[in-house]
Amino acid sequence: MSLFSKAFEVVAAQLGIALVGFFVFRAKIQDKESVLRFLSTLGIDLALPFLSFSVIIKNFNPREFPNWYIYPLWWLGLTAGLGLLSLFFTLLSKNGKEFFLSLFFQNGIFFPVALISGLFGSDSPEVAVLFIFIMFYPSFFFVVIPAVLGMKQKARWQRLISPVFIATILAIVIKLAGLEGYLPNFLKSTFQAIGALSTPIIFLILGGNIYLDLAGTKKFDTGKALWFVLIKNFIFPVLGLLAIKFLRIPHPLSIIFILQCAVPPLTAVPVLVGRAGGNRAFVNQLFVASALVSMVSLPFFLYIFQKLGL
Numbered sequence: 001m002s003l004f005s006k007a008f009e010v011v012a013a014q015l016g017i018a019l020v021g022f023f024v025f026r027a028k029i030q031d032k033e034s035v036l037r038f039l040s041t042l043g044i045d046l047a048l049p050f051l052s053f054s055v056i057i058k059n060f061n062p063r064e065f066p067n068w069y070i071y072p073l074w075w076l077g078l079t080a081g082l083g084l085l086s087l088f089f090t091l092l093s094k095n096g097k098e099f100f101l102s103l104f105f106q107n108g109i110f111f112p113v114a115l116i117s118g119l120f121g122s123d124s125p126e127v128a129v130l131f132i133f134i135m136f137y138p139s140f141f142f143v144v145i146p147a148v149l150g151m152k153q154k155a156r157w158q159r160l161i162s163p164v165f166i167a168t169i170l171a172i173v174i175k176l177a178g179l180e181g182y183l184p185n186f187l188k189s190t191f192q193a194i195g196a197l198s199t200p201i202i203f204l205i206l207g208g209n210i211y212l213d214l215a216g217t218k219k220f221d222t223g224k225a226l227w228f229v230l231i232k233n234f235i236f237p238v239l240g241l242l243a244i245k246f247l248r249i250p251h252p253l254s255i256i257f258i259l260q261c262a263v264p265p266l267t268a269v270p271v272l273v274g275r276a277g278g279n280r281a282f283v284n285q286l287f288v289a290s291a292l293v294s295m296v297s298l299p300f301f302l303y304i305f306q307k308l309g310l
Helices: 003-026 032-059 068-093 097-104 110-120 125-133 137-149 163-177 185-195 198-214 222-247 253-262 269-275 280-307
Strands: none
Touching: 003 110, 003 198, 003 280, 032 125, 032 163, 032 185, 032 198, 068 097, 068 125, 068 137, 068 222, 068 253, 097 222, 097 269, 097 280, 110 125, 110 198, 110 253, 110 280, 125 163, 125 253, 137 163, 198 280, 222 253, 222 280, 253 280, 269 280
16 A cells, blocks of 8 residues: 555544544534533543653664754754744735634644554654654643733643643653663553543544534635645645755654644644634634645655655
8 A cells, every 4th residue: 555545544534533523512412612621631631641651661762763852953943934934924815813823833743643653553663753852842832822812811830831741751761761661561551542542532522623613604714725725735845845855854853844744733723712712713614624635635745755765
């Protein structure tokens, strides 16, 4: 099976889970918002930290990746580049904060985890490298979003020092100290099983959020959605490929880099936009358009990535 076909199957499977979530929340579930909050806590604050901890303990070897400590600096450089590009295209198209935030904040964990696991196996070291690369992303998100939206709330330290960040640091320290052998196997298996729940839960949440936001929407802004898709799904990954080539970004950072450039927006953006009184439905429209097109665009750019030998 070709890389394109495998990547298409992975993306389609995740969006299939989101579709299930859409129809589940379309059913007569009482207090849908409370159910979504519970699932979000379960997926992001519990399952995701266990996933990060377990994959680093199992798959990360500091000797194979001696420069692991500079990976977050590559994330910082990528974030700066995406920020400038997002600002440029937002000003160029005369769109607002919702458009900018949807461009700027990529779905940097769940789509890449699903794709890397599907393409290379759940035991691949690339998954562990991904969590090290992006360890500061959750904290950055919860600092920048309120500032951009003008939300009058103090930063919550439990979000700035997130559970997934703590789990990542703890796993790295254990690996560097060579203490992973002292962890009982049943404990490792438990952590791995809980962590495996994170991606399905998040995509179920995605389907539920889409239902809540789009169910009552009568107008779909096709023009802005198409412009957004052109930028997010095609221009960003093209520029990502150029950056990988000219900066000579090594493997496995290169595969993570192109995925960060090519994935749809972060699913949490609509929620915080809604809390700030912004156009949450519009943000979800942008996400839906980008996610649907990503079924083809993501496999396409991974195929180009492979053909170029990057």
